[in-house]
Amino acid sequence: MLPFTYSRPRNIGEAATAGAQPGTEFIAGGTDLLPLLKEGVRRANRLVDINDLPLGGIRHEAAGVRLGALTRMSDAADDERLRRDYPAVVEALLAGASPQLRNLATVGGNLLQHTRCLYFHDAAMPCNKRQPGSGCPAWDGQNRGNAILGGSRACIATHASDLAVALVALEARVVLGARHGEREVPLADFHRLPGDTPQIETVLEPGEVITAIFVPAAPYSRRSTYVKLRDRASFEWALTSAAAALDLAGDTIRQARVAVGGVATKPWRLPKVEEALAGARADRSIFHAAAELAAQGAEPRQFNAFKVELMKRAIVRALADAGSLA
Amino acid sequence: MRSVLSLTVNGRAREDLVADNMLLLDYLREVAGLTGTKQGCDGGECGACTVLVDDQPRLACSTLAHQVAGKRIETIEGLATRGRLSALQQAFHEKLGTQCGFCTPGMIMAAEALLRRNPDPSRDEIKAALSGNLCRCTGYVKIVESVETAVRAREAAE
Numbered sequence A: 001m002l003p004f005t006y007s008r009p010r011n012i013g014e015a016a017t018a019g020a021q022p023g024t025e026f027i028a029g030g031t032d033l034l035p036l037l038k039e040g041v042r043r044a045n046r047l048v049d050i051n052d053l054p055l056g057g058i059r060h061e062a063a064g065v066r067l068g069a070l071t072r073m074s075d076a077a078d079d080e081r082l083r084r085d086y087p088a089v090v091e092a093l094l095a096g097a098s099p100q101l102r103n104l105a106t107v108g109g110n111l112l113q114h115t116r117c118l119y120f121h122d123a124a125m126p127c128n129k130r131q132p133g134s135g136c137p138a139w140d141g142q143n144r145g146n147a148i149l150g151g152s153r154a155c156i157a158t159h160a161s162d163l164a165v166a167l168v169a170l171e172a173r174v175v176l177g178a179r180h181g182e183r184e185v186p187l188a189d190f191h192r193l194p195g196d197t198p199q200i201e202t203v204l205e206p207g208e209v210i211t212a213i214f215v216p217a218a219p220y221s222r223r224s225t226y227v228k229l230r231d232r233a234s235f236e237w238a239l240t241s242a243a244a245a246l247d248l249a250g251d252t253i254r255q256a257r258v259a260v261g262g263v264a265t266k267p268w269r270l271p272k273v274e275e276a277l278a279g280a281r282a283d284r285s286i287f288h289a290a291a292e293l294a295a296q297g298a299e300p301r302q303f304n305a306f307k308v309e310l311m312k313r314a315i316v317r318a319l320a321d322a323g324s325l326a
Numbered sequence B: 001m002r003s004v005l006s007l008t009v010n011g012r013a014r015e016d017l018v019a020d021n022m023l024l025l026d027y028l029r030e031v032a033g034l035t036g037t038k039q040g041c042d043g044g045e046c047g048a049c050t051v052l053v054d055d056q057p058r059l060a061c062s063t064l065a066h067q068v069a070g071k072r073i074e075t076i077e078g079l080a081t082r083g084r085l086s087a088l089q090q091a092f093h094e095k096l097g098t099q100c101g102f103c104t105p106g107m108i109m110a111a112e113a114l115l116r117r118n119p120d121p122s123r124d125e126i127k128a129a130l131s132g133n134l135c136r137c138t139g140y141v142k143i144v145e146s147v148e149t150a151v152r153a154r155e156a157a158e
């Protein structure tokens, strides 16, 4: 492994100062970062370990739930109130990675995990995300796993998180800490589209730390669910996933929230699908018609065209599951 | 840079001078001399490096040694008592839960963590607990049966 120095700051100010220096990476659970350093996909001279910062813990409030950025995926998944009030979040957590990984991995790190695009992980290949300007071999290459939504000629890598898909459907906000205090960004605006600069993945400034994730309590949060479709039943990334949340009055949908994963370059909310559902009856034909709108603007490549249909079906299934929740 | 690392490995307190960038996996195998913990994929994908950190299964390949300062680490070498295999080890041996053996230390440590938390797991709970451990030999059926056998052996011994 490459040599790096290691420090463990005790407050955000120190961490932000250390983290802003070139060649520095924060480390939380390390499950994303350490393999990338070993593969030579990322390089760092300094690791700043943020595990001593006071960023753990889950706080339930009337307005919503605040997940400290260092909350382990396993601890969040075990939280009874989170499971009751925001089931899609817990289902997405349990559908991700493996028990050992969830014991290490943090929810903050999960939002910042790097893509699983084959070419990003192969340091011998060009990749605009890893090496800006070198090209995108996925465009005409092995693109079965790549995005059909939100891509550009420079990059069609998916954002691989399950958790982020459930969170973006529930309108979560990311709380960011720096030397001069905190700011909040809607998760929907936190990740950037690749455009011509796929190496810039989020709106995080140098040295800025995710301190927490806030999920607002809404009328649809309890009736929310997450569906993940993959090549094998466990320990596998999503080919397509869907999160759905419904606020029902009898069998009429007051409002709906829908997002998809495994198909887009960032956690992908579907406002047109939500609009089509609002005020409609909660039944399968309506779900099918709404799901059609998800594929507007989809640009499949040679090997990932199957995701268009799979995505629509995942949405219908998630809506039907959410509709049948007690 | 190197600094002193204090922790407990299999019940014994240790202090070693350890490089900042040393993985827990390399610390266990090369510094502590405990080669039972295996390096498979080296990237979080196979579970062969599973050890217990304060009773929780974690991946030694994706943890820096200094990140477990002050903690209680347990490896496969810590399970046998006075030369007697633990119930899980005995069951994997008898029920053919192990073939080439490469995945076995990680499988057994993941199963050990499960049985500490839940001494009478269902078959689905066993499968979920072992879902982060890959095996290229057994097809998994014998592994699940081995864990079930160990559960019964532990109940009978009580």
Ligand SMILES: Cc1cc2nc3c(=O)[nH]c(=O)nc-3n(C[C@H](O)[C@H](O)[C@H](O)COP(=O)(O)OP(=O)(O)OC[C@H]3O[C@@H](n4cnc5c(N)ncnc54)[C@H](O)[C@@H]3O)c2cc1C
Residues within 6 Å of the ligand: A025, A026, A027, A028, A029, A030, A031, A032, A033, A034, A035, A050, A069, A070, A095, A096, A097, A098, A101, A104, A105, A106, A107, A108, A109, A110, A111, A112, A113, A160, A161, A162, A163, A208, A209, A210, A211, A235, A236, A237, A238, B043, B044, B045
């Ligand atoms: C084999 C494998 C399978 C997986 N399967 C899935 C899956 O199915 N679904 C899924 O959703 N995920 C999956 N994951 C991803 C896993 O959930 C992430 O690796 C994990 O959540 C990252 O969290 P971490 O704390 O380990 O991050 P780290 O590795 O510590 O950090 C990741 C990145 O985020 C930065 N960072 C971390 N925390 C902060 C913070 N608070 N503020 C600012 N920067 C920060 C780091 O600098 C680094 O760049 C898988 C991972 C592996 C290795």
Ligand code: FES
Residues within 6 Å of the ligand: B038, B039, B040, B041, B042, B043, B044, B045, B046, B047, B048, B049, B050, B059, B060, B061, B062
């Ligand atoms: S070696 Fe650690 S998970 Fe494979």
Ligand code: FES
Residues within 6 Å of the ligand: B097, B098, B099, B100, B101, B102, B103, B104, B134, B135, B136, B137, B138
């Ligand atoms: S026994 Fe060979 S890998 Fe499992």
